[in-house]
Amino acid sequence: MSPDYLYLIVGLIFVTVIGFDIYNWSRGHSFVAPEVRIKRLWSKLNYSVLILGVTALVTAILLNVNVLSYRRPMAYALVKTITLKDFRGFKMPNETLDGGNEFAFITTSIEWDREGDQVVVNALFHPSRSYVYNNRTGDGFLLQHELYHFHVTEYFARLCRQELSGRSTPPASAEIAAIIKKNRLQERRVQYRYDDEAYHGVILQKQKQWEQKVDSLLSSVKAFENPKVGYN
Incomplete structure (x- = not known):
């Protein structure tokens, strides 16, 4: 696996997770108060950023030491x-x-x-x-x-x-x-x-x-x- 693919994977993971969160948020039921929906989205985005951080850390490790080989x-x-x-x-x-x-x-x-x-x-x-x-x-x-x-x-x-x-x-x-x-x-x-x-x-x-x-x-x-x- 080349590092180009590693960066692509990181980007795809981030876009997929964030996109899924926004999609679910946009389909929220009308009876849910807007401030509650915003709070839920913010919580999901925090998880997404955490996932991105972990993925980026793993990628950085691979670029420094190829643990896969x-x-x-x-x-x-x-x-x-x-x-x-x-x-x-x-x-x-x-x-x-x-x-x-x-x-x-x-x-x-x-x-x-x-x-x-x-x-x-x-x-x-x-x-x-x-x-x-x-x-x-x-x-x-x-x-x-x-x-x-x-x-x-x-x-x-x-x-x-x-x-x-x-x-x-x-x-x-x-x-x-x-x-x-x-x-x-x-x-x-x-x-x-x-x-x-x-x-x-x-x-x-x-x-x-x-x-x-x-x-x-x-x-x-x-x-x-x-x-x-x-x-x-």
């Missing part, structure tokens, strides 16, 4: 298995990129947790929040560009692990969260520059330059590719 986030270790078919999210209706539709959008994050005396920092790809503008697109260059966004996320996840390592005891949760937040902000700036300079992968020379740069950055922190940070 949900797939749990994938760790960076699975990066080589990802294809455009894993981009299961919904795009906004009629969304384009400078008039074109041969583009995609990947959603990644840096998450952390504890496992005993270890801190686990993962770079994650969110299939149900990532989408392809044109579902018929099968461009390998497009996938390559999007996956390098994931590589950038992994680089900053490794920086987080590097900063969290070399200690005798695990840091406090507040410190871990602060480190993740700081690196996440830096990552967003780099992601923006990457898209801007490579123009979403369209400028092939810039795309290749960024790929080499990111590969080099990942190699520089290869010692921290293990998501788990241990403490003695």
Whole structure:
């Protein structure tokens, strides 16, 4: 189901419910006082607005996370298995990129947790929040560009692990969260520059330059590719 259809469904539900209320109100018996009929209509309209609100909320959730075709986030270790078919999210209706539709959008994050005396920092790809503008697109260059966004996320996840390592005891949760937040902000700036300079992968020379740069950055922190940070 495309998001265009979701919006259409919301509109139809609202028009149907409101229209049915007005129709019933207009056929009210003549012996019912006008103020009573108005009060009844107002009550029904309140229910209609409530129904619309709930429907709109469900639609908003679907546009953010496609729960109808949900797939749990994938760790960076699975990066080589990802294809455009894993981009299961919904795009906004009629969304384009400078008039074109041969583009995609990947959603990644840096998450952390504890496992005993270890801190686990993962770079994650969110299939149900990532989408392809044109579902018929099968461009390998497009996938390559999007996956390098994931590589950038992994680089900053490794920086987080590097900063969290070399200690005798695990840091406090507040410190871990602060480190993740700081690196996440830096990552967003780099992601923006990457898209801007490579123009979403369209400028092939810039795309290749960024790929080499990111590969080099990942190699520089290869010692921290293990998501788990241990403490003695």
